[in-house]
Amino acid sequence: MAAFQKAYAGLAASPKLCLAVRTDPATALAGFDLDARERDRLARAVWQRGMDANCTLYRATRITALTAVVPLTLGVLRPALRPLLDEYWEAHPVHEVRFARETARFIAWLETRPASLPEPADEIIALARRELALDEARLMATED
Amino acid sequence: MAVWRERWGAHWLSEHLAFVAIAEGHAATTAGLALTAPFDRDVLHLAVGRARQVIERTRAPFLLENSPYYVTFDDSDLREADFLNQFCADSGSGLLLDLHNLYCNVVNYGLSGHRFLDELDLATVVEVHIANGSELGGMYADSHSGAPPEPVWDLLDNLVGRAPNLRGITFEFHDSYLPQIGLDGVADVIARARRAWNRRI
Numbered sequence: 481m482a483a484f485q486k487a488y489a490g491l492a493a494s495p496k497l498c499l500a501v502r503t504d505p506a507t508a509l510a511g512f513d514l515d516a517r518e519r520d521r522l523a524r525a526v527w528q529r530g531m532d533a534n535c536t537l538y539r540a541t542r543i544t545a546l547t548a549v550v551p552l553t554l555g556v557l558r559p560a561l562r563p564l565l566d567e568y569w570e571a572h573p574v575h576e577v578r579f580a581r582e583t584a585r586f587i588a589w590l591e592t593r594p595a596s597l598p599e600p601a602d603e604i605i606a607l608a609r610r611e612l613a614l615d616e617a618r619l620m621a622t623e624d
Numbered sequence: 625m626a627v628w629r630e631r632w633g634a635h636w637l638s639e640h641l642a643f644v645a646i647a648e649g650h651a652a653t654t655a656g657l658a659l660t661a662p663f664d665r666d667v668l669h670l671a672v673g674r675a676r677q678v679i680e681r682t683r684a685p686f687l688l689e690n691s692p693y694y695v696t697f698d699d700s701d702l703r704e705a706d707f708l709n710q711f712c713a714d715s716g717s718g719l720l721l722d723l724h725n726l727y728c729n730v731v732n733y734g735l736s737g738h739r740f741l742d743e744l745d746l747a748t749v750v751e752v753h754i755a756n757g758s759e760l761g762g763m764y765a766d767s768h769s770g771a772p773p774e775p776v777w778d779l780l781d782n783l784v785g786r787a788p789n790l791r792g793i794t795f796e797f798h799d800s801y802l803p804q805i806g807l808d809g810v811a812d813v814i815a816r817a818r819r820a821w822n823r824r825i
Contacts, residue, residue, distance in 0.1 A: 481667070482646075490644070530693070542656055576654075
């Protein structure tokens, strides 16, 4: 069941993988240790409308952390946001439920690709760091 | 969970029937959403074991909540109602019956919500959720977006007189939708839910 769960979660995280499974399920799912029933189920699932909804829900969940912690940064990233998020989620498909950790990871990832960011990239990253610090300070004040 | 139960004085604990934690070596990672679990015997066995563990460690009653399903597995070993009945019998848990989640499945898959209630052991139902939803990617989703639609009230009216262990009705509502229905709208939902509650056994 673990392999099935992993492949199923991988499909929700990646519309690209869903399309690959539609085209050639055996090859696309070869990296998962699935039995025949599990493979058949997922090969059918990618044709269901509900898989689109799953992919949307996955993305909504992941962007919620960033929207909550670094809203201004997302605003200035807007022209490049969609491809950036696609690339980030592909590089880090596992969702980090703690918003601050997810955001810190996103900022660290942004720092590795300044050329992909709108200008001035260094100021956008500095803004993100300030927003994260502010959120952490707010959280600590709440806990006190 | 035991600490949180103590801190909040929770009368019971609950969780959805879904895959949310994915095995990764000896640890687990999060799926990023609640994935519909197939109603299979091995899933039942896993869920029963987890519920027993929660009950033992927290000393609190545990309720399993039915989920809306966006992807279905029509070759599941069991029907959903049979799965939930068996889960409660084997684990000593109860049900948190989310009538709007049930309604999502009615809208998306053409099920009969009232027949589903007939198939459930309603003595296991301890808490009920009501809510509203909205369209998401071609599906009707449980977005907690306002006052429950009439079919959800019909399900509630059908249920309350037949669920002898019902302890509460919860209106799930996301505050970002408050401008649409206003505080008076929220109060109207609560008043109507109270009227339904007063018709219970």
